[in-house]
Amino acid sequence: MSGHFETNAIREHLERTSFQEHSTPLYLTSSFSFEDAEDMRASFTEEKERNIYSRFTNPNTTEFIDKICKMEGAESGYAFATGMAAVFSTFAALLDSGDHIVSARSVFGSTHTLFTKYFPKWNITTSYFDINEEEANIEAFIQPNTKILYAESPTNPGVDIIDLEMLGRIAKKHNLILVIDNCFATPYIQQPIKFGADLVIHSATKLIDGQGRVLGGITVGRSDLIREIYLFARNTGPALSPFNAWVLSKSLETLAIRVEKHCENALKVAEFLEKHPNVNWVKYPFLKSHLKYEIAKKQMKLGGNIIAFEIKGGIEAGRKFLNSIKMCSLSANLGDAKTIVTHPASTTHSKLSEADRLEVSITDGSVRVSVGLEHVDDVINDLNQALIS
Numbered sequence: 051m052s053g054h055f056e057t058n059a060i061r062e063h064l065e066r067t068s069f070q071e072h073s074t075p076l077y078l079t080s081s082f083s084f085e086d087a088e089d090m091r092a093s094f095t096e097e098k099e100r101n102i103y104s105r106f107t108n109p110n111t112t113e114f115i116d117k118i119c120k121m122e123g124a125e126s127g128y129a130f131a132t133g134m135a136a137v138f139s140t141f142a143a144l145l146d147s148g149d150h151i152v153s154a155r156s157v158f159g160s161t162h163t164l165f166t167k168y169f170p171k172w173n174i175t176t177s178y179f180d181i182n183e184e185e186a187n188i189e190a191f192i193q194p195n196t197k198i199l200y201a202e203s204p205t206n207p208g209v210d211i212i213d214l215e216m217l218g219r220i221a222k223k224h225n226l227i228l229v230i231d232n233c234f235a236t237p238y239i240q241q242p243i244k245f246g247a248d249l250v251i252h253s254a255t256k257l258i259d260g261q262g263r264v265l266g267g268i269t270v271g272r273s274d275l276i277r278e279i280y281l282f283a284r285n286t287g288p289a290l291s292p293f294n295a296w297v298l299s300k301s302l303e304t305l306a307i308r309v310e311k312h313c314e315n316a317l318k319v320a321e322f323l324e325k326h327p328n329v330n331w332v333k334y335p336f337l338k339s340h341l342k343y344e345i346a347k348k349q350m351k352l353g354g355n356i357i358a359f360e361i362k363g364g365i366e367a368g369r370k371f372l373n374s375i376k377m378c379s380l381s382a383n384l385g386d387a388k389t390i391v392t393h394p395a396s397t398t399h400s401k402l403s404e405a406d407r408l409e410v411s412i413t414d415g416s417v418r419v420s421v422g423l424e425h426v427d428d429v430i431n432d433l434n435q436a437l438i439s
């Protein structure tokens with residue numbers, strides 16, 4: 051069926067079984083059985099489209115993939131055990147030894163590790179451009195062997211924004227595959243395919259799950275590229291489990307309403323922080339002070355739930371702030387119903403030099419807040435008491 055975003059998220063589901071269950075059942079099965087030898091042969095040669103083994107496909111993962119495809123406007127997709135499995139498998143399936151990636155420097159830490167530690171082992175190299183770079187300067191990084199153009203928007207943890215339409219233009223002009231990690235936005239807020247992306251990746255662990263329960267990942271987009279990714283994944287085994295797919299597909303039913311509330315709360319928290327005397331700056335896509343406010347407004351429906359801000363007093367003030375938090379959680383996840391605060395300079399990015407941290411917009415006093423669904427006054431009160439303590 052084809053309705054509005056919210057309707058599809060709820061009404062797109064598997065065919066009912068003879069029990070006429072109202073809610074999609076959990077197909078917790080490793081494999082599927084065949085009628086006879088011919089049925090099995092035709093299934094393996096893909097003359098028949100059907101489930102064979104849950105490493106390849108499973109009804110629950112299919113439902114989850116179909117929903118995300120509809121939300122992103124994608125032709126097809128493959129679901130993974132984690133967001134990183136999606137990132138790794140997408141590159142591994144599409145790149146050959148000798149290929150080159152052009153990527154924004156501000157990418158998630160593990161993606162950066164793939165680019166700098168693992169891909170060079172297979173002679174796959176990466177050039178980084180600054181997220182705020184002009185179009186012509188980004189193009190200057192393109193080589194004859196460049197195959198993929200890659201970016202996140204908004205970025206983790208810097209909450210920087212890049213113009214997706216511009217990236218789409220560059221990719222088309224130079225015949226590159228444009229891959230966008232859309233994790234912070236969710237398909238409710240932003241659909242990169244509209245701006246020219248060939249593939250869109252999500253860590254479903256974040257706002258798609260929304261309650262910090264399961265890990266998951268997905269890549270959706272052009273069906274010829276997804277076919278390659280599917281074949282790679284079918285043989286290497288990073289598939290999403292049916293149970294996690296079932297949880298995530300249920301979560302999508304409430305994605306729109308949850309994300310609306312997350313963003314409403316986040317904007318209020320961002321506005322509060324911007325006025326706070328102990329805060330140097332706040333970065334939130336829908337604050338006018340964001341360097342890319344106009345671009346954020348063009349490509350995003352809402353500002354998301356992640357805020358970066360700088361506390362006055364550097365690393366020590368950051369640590370003190372975290373120690374003074376009472377209600378919010380100190381946790382490595384984000385996109386949860388529970389508000390989570392992290393201090394990247396003393397935790398996730400502590401091994402980087404100050405100069406390297408600055409290149410990805412992390413200062414000593416930077417704090418990242420993933421605003422949850424608690425009453426916003428309680429979130430603000432907790433942040434305030436920690437800021438003034």
Ligand SMILES: Cc1ncc(COP(=O)(O)O)c(C=O)c1O
Nearest residue numbers: 132133134158206233253255266
């Ligand atoms: C932007 C982004 N991409 C990818 C990932 C990886 O996802 P996962 O933790 O599900 O492997 C994360 C996780 O935080 C992320 O924030």
